[in-house]
Amino acid sequence: MLLLNNHSFKYETEQIGLLFFPQHENLKIISNLTEKDGLSYVHTEIEYEGKSASFDFSGVCETKKDYANLIKRSAFGAAEKISDIPAPWGILTGIRPAKPVRKMLEDGAAEDEVLAVLKDTYLVTDKKARLAIDIAKAERNLCTNDKSKVSVYIGIPFCPTRCSYCSFISHDASKMIKLSAEYVKKLCEEIKVISKIINDLGLSVRNLYFGGGTPTALSESELKTLFEAVSENFDVSQIEEFTVEAGRPDTITREKLSAILESGARRISINPQTKWDETLKRIGRNHTFEDFLNAYNLAREMGFRNINCDLIAGLPSETPAMFSETCDTLLKLSPENLTVHTLYIKRASRIKAEHEKISTAGIEEMVDTAAEKCKEKGLFPYYLYKQKTTSGNLENVGYSKRGFECLYNSDTMSDSASVFALGAGGVTKLVMDDRIERVFNFKNADDYINKFDEIIKRKESIPKIFTRKEG
Ligand code: SF4
Structure with a gap:
């Protein structure tokens, strides 16, 4: 069960719950956001199979990302008190941890600064932070x-x-x-x-x-x-x-x-x-x-x-x-x-x-x-x-x-x-300068065969997606 007060970062809160409690059926998370004197405060309470813990975290939030990180930090702090599952990637819950690292390097941050952000803000362990930096540097040479x-x-x-x-x-x-x-x-x-x-x-x-x-x-x-x-x-x-x-x-x-x-x-x-x-x-x-x-x-x-x-x-x-x-x-x-x-x-x-x-x-x-x-x-x-x-x-x-x-x-x-x-399950990803859009094929082989005309129709919409200007 998830109770969010004064914010709607449901996905972010759930992601932290999933890290520490993969069998999350009996999990209860209450996350509460308040603002005072230019600071944002998050109080998270977690209950799981008879155990409970809470954690407070505060900071200055200017962007949506700042709020998301603050809420995740608070949930992380509470969850790690009652779970023995390690979370070496900290609150970096996305499937591509090297992607934000590459962005930081491309924006001109020095490796030491990136390392510090990964460890202090995202709670990534030293070993994983260094791995993410190595991968981001390799990608720079390999990707088009x-x-x-x-x-x-x-x-x-x-x-x-x-x-x-x-x-x-x-x-x-x-x-x-x-x-x-x-x-x-x-x-x-x-x-x-x-x-x-x-x-x-x-x-x-x-x-x-x-x-x-x-x-x-x-x-x-x-x-x-x-x-x-x-x-x-x-x-x-x-x-x-x-x-x-x-x-x-x-x-x-x-x-x-x-x-x-x-x-x-x-x-x-x-x-x-x-x-x-x-x-x-x-x-x-x-x-x-x-x-x-x-x-x-x-x-x-x-x-x-x-x-x-x-x-x-x-x-x-x-x-x-x-x-x-x-x-x-x-x-x-x-x-x-x-x-x-x-x-x-x-x-x-x-x-x-x-x-x-x-x-x-x-x-x-x-x-x-x-x-x-x-x-x-x-x-x-x-x-x-x-x-x-x-x-x-x-x-x-x-x-x-x-x-x-x-x-x-x-x-x-x-x-x-x-x-x-x-083919079946194919997800076409269109990467444009200002956005990424996806076009889905049916997942199962029999649907792929039987609803093939629909797939082709979706595929034929790609040129329009590519040439459409946003805003
Ligand atoms: S069943 Fe096939 S797709 Fe699934 S893990 Fe085995 S080899 Fe890979």
């Missing part, structure tokens, strides 16, 4: 400043089975994949429509990204059909980066890798998540670590020179020692990118439905271990994002060898370029 350069994202919402922590694809993964032929047909039509819009607007494609789901869950001939549509509608030779996620090793074959190479894609992702087979079985991934090694070695042998591998810190029953071994084993393979996620339990996931208790013990140590080991092997952090309820309120970080950073990830996370998103 040219608004005419855009990203294209093509989503494939199929996987061979559903991982237990995921709700992205439907429960019945094997049934869903039966829609793939019809889905690919519609996607080819959408590629054609989007390419025309991009050309008509005088834009050019900087990077192209096939994500999911698992794009390689499609058959070899479906992949080829899609790649043909891409090459017929875009000049792939002019695209700076072309990625295909081949995430699940159990979907990778020599023929599919060969189709990816022929398409012009040079960056792929093959994701083990962990080296431990008992964990892989437990989280429903239907492949072993050896399957991953075979797929990885095959990709190398076939000539892929830019491979990303995803890992998850905090998987059920894994200890810091197990995670550390996973890092060592993977880094020995020398992937160009390593993306380290912290376990994020989606609301409709199997883990959540079965009320499996996930421990956050040791997870911060795991994240630190990954950072140290990556640094030793010459992989540096270059992109960062948070999700709302990750274990330990930690982050996901992309590490890369210099010169192999994923431009799509950098442009997307920093909001520097528009993203034209195709």
Whole structure:
């Protein structure tokens, strides 16, 4: 329950509640704002499962952001008294913590000043503040400043089975994949429509990204059909980066890798998540670590020179020692990118439905271990994002060898370029000088197929959005 007196910062107050009390059903927050002699005072009271605490915080508020921060600080102060969940990112609750940091640096603030603001105003720990600054500096070199350069994202919402922590694809993964032929047909039509819009607007494609789901869950001939549509509608030779996620090793074959190479894609992702087979079985991934090694070695042998591998810190029953071994084993393979996620339990996931208790013990140590080991092997952090309820309120970080950073990830996370998103669940983000607007596709594959005309209608409104002047 949320009671706000004299202010309407509901979202901000809720965000702090979510940080400390992810199971927030029995949470009560009362937040009270008063003003006196040019100062604003916030008093917050929190009750949760028999425990209660309050905290007062005051300051001078001139902008809406000042008020939001003051209200969050007060709620944070009360919440941390009765919760043992760490919040290393303080009141920086957005999913892109490096974005405000980059803005401060671009506005001329020195690194020391930014560090002080992050620690004193936003209550970010020293370690995370330094990470955010490193990422913001990396973004400065990687992201485009040219608004005419855009990203294209093509989503494939199929996987061979559903991982237990995921709700992205439907429960019945094997049934869903039966829609793939019809889905690919519609996607080819959408590629054609989007390419025309991009050309008509005088834009050019900087990077192209096939994500999911698992794009390689499609058959070899479906992949080829899609790649043909891409090459017929875009000049792939002019695209700076072309990625295909081949995430699940159990979907990778020599023929599919060969189709990816022929398409012009040079960056792929093959994701083990962990080296431990008992964990892989437990989280429903239907492949072993050896399957991953075979797929990885095959990709190398076939000539892929830019491979990303995803890992998850905090998987059920894994200890810091197990995670550390996973890092060592993977880094020995020398992937160009390593993306380290912290376990994020989606609301409709199997883990959540079965009320499996996930421990956050040791997870911060795991994240630190990954950072140290990556640094030793010459992989540096270059992109960062948070999700709302990750274990330990930690982050996901992309590490890369210099010169192999994923431009799509950098442009997307920093909001520097528009993203034209195709396929089920695609959210097109139009980044203009004065604003950002979004155009949504339907989330499910069957809606995408059955209501395709509506999607095209929405997409055809993009030129108007782009050319509209605000105010
Ligand atoms: S491979 Fe990724 S998208 Fe597919 S079920 Fe697993 S976590 Fe979800």
